Amino acid sequence: MAENTDDMKRPRAARRAALAELWRLLKVAPLPRWATPLLIALGVASSLAETVGITLVLLFFYLAMGQVELATSTSGVLGDALRHATGWFHSSTETALVVLLLIIVRGALAFANTLISAHVGEQINEVARNRVHLQYLSTSYSFFQRHDEAYLMEVLGTETWLISGAYSSLTRIIVSSCSIFLFLSFLLALSVKITVMAVAASMVVSAGMRHLSRPMQQLGSGVKLVHQRLGEHMLMTLQGMRTIRAYGQEKVHQERFEGASAEARRVALGLARLSALVSPLTEVGYLVVLCLVIASANMWGIGFATSLTAVALLYRLQPHMRELETSLLYMAQIEPQLRSIRLMLAKDDKEYPKPGHLAISRLVDKISFRNVTFRYDARSDSALRDVSFDIPVGKITALVGASGAGKTTIVNLLLGLYSATEGCIRVDDRPIGDLRRTEWLGLLAIAGQDVDLVEGTVIDNVRMSKNDASEEEILDALRVAGISEMVEALPDKYNSWIGQHGTRFSGGQRQRLGLARAIVRKPEFLILDEAMSALDRSLEESVKRAIQQQLNGRTLLLITHRLESVLDADHVVCLEAGRVCAEGAPAKLLADSSNVFSRNLRVGTGRAGH
């Protein structure tokens, strides 16, 4: 899902929105209570050490030059403070030592501030990452299907890392505001006129700087989109590696990737250019303020000592102003990313599978579909229309039908990935949605279409369905699936790495590993969705016999295009364009030449006329 980039906010609104987004995110990823006050206290203490230090540096110069009277001629409350200080410090060496001490204190405070800020920031990132990951696993499957993988990767893998940056920007904004307040208080204590003049001129510079907010925010949105596009290309290359090579599309894909990569460079450069402008522009702006203050001080006949102190304070005020501007601009720049994390974490606009409340430990009678209609989304046609049929417990039910008839959709509904749009699915006469989800899923196992192997070892893959499966159980499942001998022959045997999606195995070996994964659970209800399509007929037969032996008396739902392989099923459900066109024992369906099953089987096995 691409974020809407048209709703560009005005700079002030963008900053406010970013702060609001951060505020909401901090509720999701709460901070230790002490964190913000402590960071602010450390920041202010460090600024206090700096302002006092500057005043003492001036005193040091006056003492070193033997011009103590200059210190005492400084105006305002600061002048009074300097007069007191001349009573305490009798030599320039003493003053220099205290200044040095203040510099060390300031450094220590800044160090503590950075450490605590990093500690808290990483903590927020971790919580946010975990929450987004949990959101992916707990929202409805359809939500996941509506978003493209690159977007989901971008939010989880990149954007969640920005929250700590946003938080440290927020603390920097607060601390630099406090520091600016402190510097201005010192300045005010020196001369009201100079302070008013400096504040007015600084406001003009600041307003100019904030004009950079809008392009930075636009570029921030650009970065988000460009990263997403780059992510799409990366995923396509990694996931489609075999297809790309098989069709000799390397050049095309490389060119597309380079295009997206160049776009990423352009946007990142644009952002770097704007960011690089902030520092020199602020510096020049505030130097102009300094010159104005000096000129005005001369015009107003303000003494040399007072002007010098004011200039020193204003000069050191500059980094704090710069920090404030940079942090505000950064907030405006990452607002789109903060918004997308917040939207991802929002719960009210998403559906969650219901946990269910009815206990279920075994199947007794049947699973029944009654007048079930299902649409994947409001705009698409119904994948199932008014479907009614039974899956008897303890029997083999075969689900047959042409491609696109709705077979996998039925499995999706049984797995609770989606809910029926109309009608009802009942398990032993209880609505499937009311059953405790984990208990119901604990009775099932599935192998076949869309149930991928994961990158890892043979054992990792089998344990996906039963984390605590013993080695003995795993070996037994591999034997039933007809793959134990092949695995035994591998150099690392059961610890062999199977490659991405099992690419180090053949198609049939992958399917048998998938079967072993389902079998190891010894499920009450086993669903095989084209789970043996890559096996030859005799291997399929022997694996099927082994499974039936192992799971004797359990329920089996078999989906296959090989009609002849369903002849030994107890019950057959025949689907055609989302509707049940026939249902019953294979012999009964075969006897009726009007249904699709019978027609196809006769054609497929050359039985016509028998």
Ligand SMILES: Nc1ncnc2c1ncn2[C@@H]1O[C@H](COP(=O)(O)OP(=O)(O)OP(=O)(O)O)[C@@H](O)[C@H]1O
């Ligand atoms: N995630 C989805 N979103 C939208 N439509 C879908 C989705 N999955 C399947 N469909 C549509 O639902 C219909 C039934 O698909 P389904 O996968 O259930 O068929 P199938 O009988 O299992 O086919 P096949 O034998 O080819 O696997 C098809 O028209 C298909 O295009």
